[in-house]
Amino acid sequence: MSWEDNVRKVVPYTPGEQPKIKNIIKLNTNECPYPPAPEVRERLAAIDYDDFRLYPDPAASELVKALSDYYKVPEDQIFVGVGSDDVLAMAFLTFFNSDKPIFFPDITYSFYDVWADLFKIPYRQVPLDEEFRIVKEDYYGENGGVIFPNPNAPTGRLQSLDMIEDVIRHNRDVVVIIDEAYIDFGGKSCLELINKYDNLLVVQTSSKSRALAGMRIGYAFGNSKLIKYLMDAKYSFNSYTMNRPSIELGAASFANDGYFKDVCNRIIATRERVSPKLRELGFEFCESASNFVFVRHNRIPGKEIFQKLRERGIIVRRWNAERISEYLRISIGTDEQMDQLLMALSEIVG
Ligand SMILES: *Cc1c(COP(=O)(O)O)cnc(C)c1O
Numbered sequence: 001m002s003w004e005d006n007v008r009k010v011v012p013y014t015p016g017e018q019p020k021i022k023n024i025i026k027l028n029t030n031e032c033p034y035p036p037a038p039e040v041r042e043r044l045a046a047i048d049y050d051d052f053r054l055y056p057d058p059a060a061s062e063l064v065k066a067l068s069d070y071y072k073v074p075e076d077q078i079f080v081g082v083g084s085d086d087v088l089a090m091a092f093l094t095f096f097n098s099d100k101p102i103f104f105p106d107i108t109y110s111f112y113d114v115w116a117d118l119f120k121i122p123y124r125q126v127p128l129d130e131e132f133r134i135v136k137e138d139y140y141g142e143n144g145g146v147i148f149p150n151p152n153a154p155t156g157r158l159q160s161l162d163m164i165e166d167v168i169r170h171n172r173d174v175v176v177i178i179d180e181a182y183i184d185f186g187g188k189s190c191l192e193l194i195n196k197y198d199n200l201l202v203v204q205t206s207s208k209s210r211a212l213a214g215m216r217i218g219y220a221f222g223n224s225k226l227i228k229y230l231m232d233a234k235y236s237f238n239s240y241t242m243n244r245p246s247i248e249l250g251a252a253s254f255a256n257d258g259y260f261k262d263v264c265n266r267i268i269a270t271r272e273r274v275s276p277k278l279r280e281l282g283f284e285f286c287e288s289a290s291n292f293v294f295v296r297h298n299r300i301p302g303k304e305i306f307q308k309l310r311e312r313g314i315i316v317r318r319w320n321a322e323r324i325s326e327y328l329r330i331s332i333g334t335d336e337q338m339d340q341l342l343m344a345l346s347e348i349v350g
Contacts, residue, residue, distance in 0.1 A: 084218030098144025156288030
């Protein structure tokens with residue numbers, strides 16, 4: 001008998017690399033290539049460092065209020081956390097307590113199976129179809145809960161609101177979580193369904209479309225009862241999760257909707273400009289509704305392209321996993337960055 005027999009052993013999630021070298025083109029973690037709204041900078045300048053002595057507001061009321069005003073959702077239907085990873089982990093802990101497996105796609109955000117393992121939640125990884133679509137009928141069977149991103153990651157594929165609603169309707173006895181980390185890049189949010197279905201939790205983040213990955217701000221919307229259960233779990237775990245600057249700067253980012261929409265539209269425009277050029281170079285991929293494209297070359301192995309890009313100072317993401325080992329996930333950067341990427345790729349595949 002050893003103390004190690006009683007250790008909770010987990011295989012951790014591998015986050016995308018944050019390289020220490022400067023002057024690289026970083027297209028591997030779907031960060032926003034543009035800065036956050038100018039209001040965030042102004043608010044930053046006004047933060048009083050003397051306040052750092054004091055614990056932050058455990059309810060993060062200022063941020064919750066900003067979210068409530070922006071999304072027109074009552075405050076008691078909003079839960080916030082340290083990035084949506086924190087929100088999602090708390091939701092797994094709170095809502096997925098059945099002996100039946102939770103369902104999520106085989107190709108999806110690679111944190112889901114890690115949380116399921118960590119919390120000892122049984123799960124089934126439901127295969128996407130050949131075109132990387134989620135097949136709604138596959139989610140009709142008995143389960144302990146459902147979660148998937150919309151658009152899905154790393155495929156970038158968007159599912160329709162009708163499809164989402166169909167899945168929720170067939171799963172009224174469990175909680176359905178829709179992870180909308182990338183919804184601002186061309187998709188339609190299912191937020192409007194939270195008052196129709198009390199088992200729906202919609203999760204979003206300021207990390208991608210609001211350019212605040214470094215501040216760790218995520219949120220969930222749902223029925224007030226669902227939110228109350230989440231709060232109870234959170235306050236049983238750690239009350240002061242969000243720090244003062246994150247609460248304040250997160251709230252400030254909602255003050256300028258014009259800037260926000262402009263940034264999203266620029267990223268969408270770059271994606272639409274670059275996509276046909278990638279196809280000309282022999283890359284195959286399904287249409288993306290996110291700030292990345294998930295591509296496979298028709299001739300050259302993904303691993304080889306990944307390494308050759310790296311040698312040229314361009315970092316993208318690749319998984320050594322079944323079905324997707326030939327694929328690269330390329331975040332949409334600035335137009336200049338994408339032009340450099342296209343130039344490097346034409347050398348590599350040319
Ligand atoms: C990036 C991402 C998240 C988590 O982002 P946070 O920075 O923790 O808010 C959650 N889900 C998906 C699908 C993501 O790609």
